[in-house]
Amino acid sequence: MNDRAGLIAVARGDASPDLVVEGAQVFCAFTKDWLDTDVAVAGGRVAGLGRFEGGERIDGAGRYLVPGFIDAHVHIESSKLMMDEFARAVLPHGTTAVVCDPHEIANVLGRDGIHWMLDVCSKLPLEVFVMTPSCVPASAFESPSATLGPDDMESVLRRSHAIGIAEMMDFPGVIAGAQSALAKLELSGGTHVDGHAPGVRGRALDAYIAAGIRSDHEATTYDEALEKRRKGMWILIREASNAHNLVELLPLVKDFGPDYCAFCTDDREPTDLVRLGHLDQMCRVAVAHGVSPEDALLLASLHPARCHGLRNMGAIAPGYKADLLLLSDVTNFGVDKVFKNGRLVASNGVAVAFRRAEVPPEVRNTVRPAPVAEADFAIASSGADVRVIEIIPEQLLTRVRIETPLKERGMAIADPSRDLAKIAVVERHKATGRVGMGFVTGFGLRRGAFASTVAHDAHNMVIVGVNDSDMAICARRLIAIEGGLVAAEGGTASAELPLPIAGLLSDQPLESVVHDLERLEACLADLGVVVASPFMTLSFLALSVIPTLKITDRGLIDIDTFELVPLEVER
Numbered sequence: 419m420n421d422r423a424g425l426i427a428v429a430r431g432d433a434s435p436d437l438v439v440e441g442a443q444v445f446c447a448f449t450k451d452w453l454d455t456d457v458a459v460a461g462g463r464v465a466g467l468g469r470f471e472g473g474e475r476i477d478g479a480g481r482y483l484v485p486g487f488i489d490a491h492v493h494i495e496s497s498k499l500m501m502d503e504f505a506r507a508v509l510p511h512g513t514t515a516v517v518c519d520p521h522e523i524a525n526v527l528g529r530d531g532i533h534w535m536l537d538v539c540s541k542l543p544l545e546v547f548v549m550t551p552s553c554v555p556a557s558a559f560e561s562p563s564a565t566l567g568p569d570d571m572e573s574v575l576r577r578s579h580a581i582g583i584a585e586m587m588d589f590p591g592v593i594a595g596a597q598s599a600l601a602k603l604e605l606s607g608g609t610h611v612d613g614h615a616p617g618v619r620g621r622a623l624d625a626y627i628a629a630g631i632r633s634d635h636e637a638t639t640y641d642e643a644l645e646k647r648r649k650g651m652w653i654l655i656r657e658a659s660n661a662h663n664l665v666e667l668l669p670l671v672k673d674f675g676p677d678y679c680a681f682c683t684d685d686r687e688p689t690d691l692v693r694l695g696h697l698d699q700m701c702r703v704a705v706a707h708g709v710s711p712e713d714a715l716l717l718a719s720l721h722p723a724r725c726h727g728l729r730n731m732g733a734i735a736p737g738y739k740a741d742l743l744l745l746s747d748v749t750n751f752g753v754d755k756v757f758k759n760g761r762l763v764a765s766n767g768v769a770v771a772f773r774r775a776e777v778p779p780e781v782r783n784t785v786r787p788a789p790v791a792e793a794d795f796a797i798a799s800s801g802a803d804v805r806v807i808e809i810i811p812e813q814l815l816t817r818v819r820i821e822t823p824l825k826e827r828g829m830a831i832a833d834p835s836r837d838l839a840k841i842a843v844v845e846r847h848k849a850t851g852r853v854g855m856g857f858v859t860g861f862g863l864r865r866g867a868f869a870s871t872v873a874h875d876a877h878n879m880v881i882v883g884v885n886d887s888d889m890a891i892c893a894r895r896l897i898a899i900e901g902g903l904v905a906a907e908g909g910t911a912s913a914e915l916p917l918p919i920a921g922l923l924s925d926q927p928l929e930s931v932v933h934d935l936e937r938l939e940a941c942l943a944d945l946g947v948v949v950a951s952p953f954m955t956l957s958f959l960a961l962s963v964i965p966t967l968k969i970t971d972r973g974l975i976d977i978d979t980f981e982l983v984p985l986e987v988e989r
Contacts, residue, residue: 421461428458428465429736434472435460437760442478442744447485447720447733450712457483459740462759466736476755482748484715485732486514486741486758487697489683490654490722491585491612491635494535494546495522495922496685496954498872498915498935501535502775503928505544507688510764511696512753514545514741517726519584519612521551525875526784526847526920528554528564532574538775540579543763545741547726549584549612550574552602553875556587559962559975559982560876563784563847568605575607581726585614586631587875587963590980593618593625603630609727612654616815616964619645627651633725635682636964638813643667647678652725655717657700658684659951660958662812664700668707676713680721687951688931689939698751711748777925784921785871785901787844787879788851790893795842795886797855799823799830802986805974807841807959807967809860811949814958818967818976819859820987832857832884834864834946840886843960844879844893845971846871846921852971856985858882858959864946866907867892868938870953871921873960878971880960896921903953905941913941 427433435458444453444467458470489508494516497504508516518539523531532551539546551574554566574580583602586592591599603611615626616636627649635654637643638661643653647670655671657664661684671679681700695702701714709717723732730738740760746752756764763770808817821838823830832840841858845851867883869892879896883889883906891906895914901921904914915934917924924931935953942952949955962968965977976983 425460425463425465425737428460431470433460435465435470437474437476438470439476439478439483439742439744442481442483444734445482445484445712445715447716448735450716457734457742459760462740464734464736464738464740467734476744478744481754482745483734484743484745485719485734486743486756487512487718488722488728488732489513489516489697490680490725491682491684492516492518493520493522493685494518495520497688497691498917498922498924498931499688499928500775500777500919500923500925501538501546502542502772503931505542506769507691507928508696509544509756509769510753510767511698512743512751512756513696514756514758515547515731516544517547517549517581517722519549519551521554521584521875522877522922523920524551524554524566525562525564525877526922527781529566529570529573531781531920534778534781536577536579541775543758543761543770543772545579545758547579547581547728548574548577549582550580550608551584552611553587556875557962559970559972561845561847561850561852561878561971562876568601571602572605572607575605580607581609581728583608583611585612585635587614589615589618589626589963592629592631593622600629613651614963617642623649635684637667638663638815640666640669643670647674651678653679654682654725655679656682656684657703659687659690660812660954661685661814664703665707668704668709671709671713671717676716676721679717680725681717685954687935687954688928689935690951692928692932698753701751705749777919781919783900785846785897786849787846787897788849790844790890792886792890794844794853795840795855795883795889797830797840797985799825799828800986801825802988804830804857804985805967805983805987806838807856807858807969809858809949809955811860814961814964816959816965816967821857823857834884837862839863839882839884840889841959841969842881842889843873843969843971844881846879854969854971854973856969856974860949861952862946862948866905866912866945868903868905868942868952868956869893869896870903870956871896871901871917872903872953872957874957875961876970877921878960880956882956903935903938905938905945907945913938
C-alpha cells in the first residue's frame with residue numbers, strides 16, 4: 419500500500435476515489451449476503467462501501483460485484499501457453515490471481531527456469547503467487563534435466579510473491595520420516611506446505627499431516643476428502659482437463675459447508691480454457707449441482723486467499739485489493755468486466771491489450787535424446803503375461819491389468835483389437851539412451867502413434883503407438899520441432915503442436931495453440947482414440963507418484979509398493 423494516508427482520506431470522504439462501481443449488488447464474503455451499495459477504489463485498494471463523490475464511474479446496475487477469482491493450485495505450464503498468453507486466457511473468465519507450482523519448468527530448466535518464469539509473471543496484470551517446488555525430481559524413478567535442492571528452493575522463497583512450499587509429492591518419504599523429505603519442510607520462508615497424498619488414509623495420513631502439511635488436491639472420493647478435512651486439511655477441489663473431481667466432492671460442501679474447501683484447476687488444456695472457462699466454469703457446475711452461488715463464490719475467492727495466507731485478498735472490503743468482477747448473473751457467472759488493483763484488465767470476454775514477453779534462447783533447444791530408432795521400441799517376449807497400465811477415464815489414477823500379449827517372431831506387439839498399445843518413455847535430456855517400455859489400454863488407438871515431451875514430471879518423451887515405425891517417426895519429429903505434441907500414421911507425422919520453450923510451452927498466441935491442439939485431437943479421434951484430453955492423459959502416465967501403475971524411462975513403477983517392477987509377470 420503505497421499511499422495509506424490517501425486511502426484513508428478517500429475512506430473518510432475527504433478525497434476523491436479513483437473509481438466508483440455504483441448500482442451493483444455487492445457480495446459480502448464474510449456474511450454471504452448481498453449489499454445494495456457502491457464501492458470506491460483508491461490506489462488499487464477498496465477504500466470503502468457507500469456513497470462517494472468524484473472519480474471514474476462504472477455503472478453496475480442490474481449486475482453483481484464480486485471478488486476476483488483465485489486459483490488455489492495450478493501448473494501454468496500445463497496450459498502449454500507462455501505465461502502472458504495464459505493471463506490472456508484466464509483474465510476474461512474472472513481469474514485475477516493464481517497460486518502456481520512451477521515444477522514443470524523446474525524439471526527441465528532448474529531454478530534458472532523458475533526465476534525466468536517468475537520474472538515474466540511479475541509484469542502481468544494477472545497476479546501470480548509461487549510455491550517453491552519441493553520434489554524435483556518427483557521420485558528417484560524419474561530422470562529430469564535438473565534437480566532442486568534446499569538452496570534452490572530457498573532462492574525461490576526469497577521472491578516477493580513466494581508464499582510457501584509446493585505439493586510434497588514424496589508422501590512415502592514424509593510418512594517414513596525420511597530426513598531428505600523433512601528437511602524441505604523446515605526451509606526458511608516456507609510459511610506453509612501444500613500436500614499431494616492420493617489415496618493416503620488412516621495412520622499414514624495422520625503421519626503426513628503431522629509433518630505440517632495443510633492441504634491436498636488429490637482427493638478423488640467423498641470419504642477420502644472428508645477424512646482429510648476432518649483432520650484439518652484444506653481440500654482443494656480440483657477440476658482439471660483429465661482429473662474431474664468437482665462433482666464427486668461437491669457433497670462435502672453441501673453437507674458440511676464451504677469451510678476448509680477451495681477451488682483449483684491444477685492442469686487445464688488451452689482448449690478447455692477457451693471452450694469451458696476457468697474458475698467461472700467451476701462455479702457454474704457447483705451451482706448446477708445444488709451449491710449456493712454464495713458458497714461457490716467463497717470457494718473461488720476468499721477461501722483460496724485464506725488457505726494461502728493472502729491477506730487483504732478475496733473479498734470486497736476496506737483495505738482489500740480492488741480485484742473486482744462485474745457479473746451478469748450468479749447462475750452462469752457471465753463475466754462482463756474484470757478489474758485488477760482497480761484497473762480494467764478484461765471486458766466482454768477479451769483481455770485488455772498488454773505487451774507480449776520476449777523468449778530468450780536459453781529456454782529453447784532442450785530436447786536432446788540419444789538417436790532414436792525403430793528397434794528401440796521392440797519388446798522381447800519370453801511368452802509370459804505382462805503388466806498393462808489401464809487408464810481410468812477422467813482420473814489421474816490408473817489400474818494394473820495382466821494380459822497375454824500378441825507375439826510375433828519372439829516379440830510382444832500391440833494388439834489394437836484388444837485396445838492394447840505400446841507405451842514408451844524416452845529419456846530426452848542427457849542422451850542416456852534409456853527407453854522404458856510397456857503396454858497401455860484405454861486410449862482406443864487403432865492405427866499410428868502419438869507422442870509428447872510434456873510428460874509429468876521429468877518431461878521426457880512419452881509415446882503411445884500400435885506400430886514401432888510410427889512411434890519412431892513421432893520421436894524424431896519431436897526432436898526436430900524442439901518438443902511438443904505429435905501424431906503419426908503410415909510413416910508420416912500427420913499433425914503437431916510445437917512447444918519449443920523447454921519442450922513445454924508454445925511461443926505462439928493462444929488462438930494458434932488452440933487451433934493446433936484441436937487439429938491434433940481430431941487426428942487422434944480419427945486414429946481411434948476415445949479418451950477426452952488424450953495428450954493430458956498421456957502426460958500423466960509418466961508420473962511416478964500417483965497410483966497405481968506408471969512408467970518412466972527406467973521402466974514400470976508400482977506406486978503402491980513404490981518400486982520398479984518387470985513388464986513380464988512371473989509364473
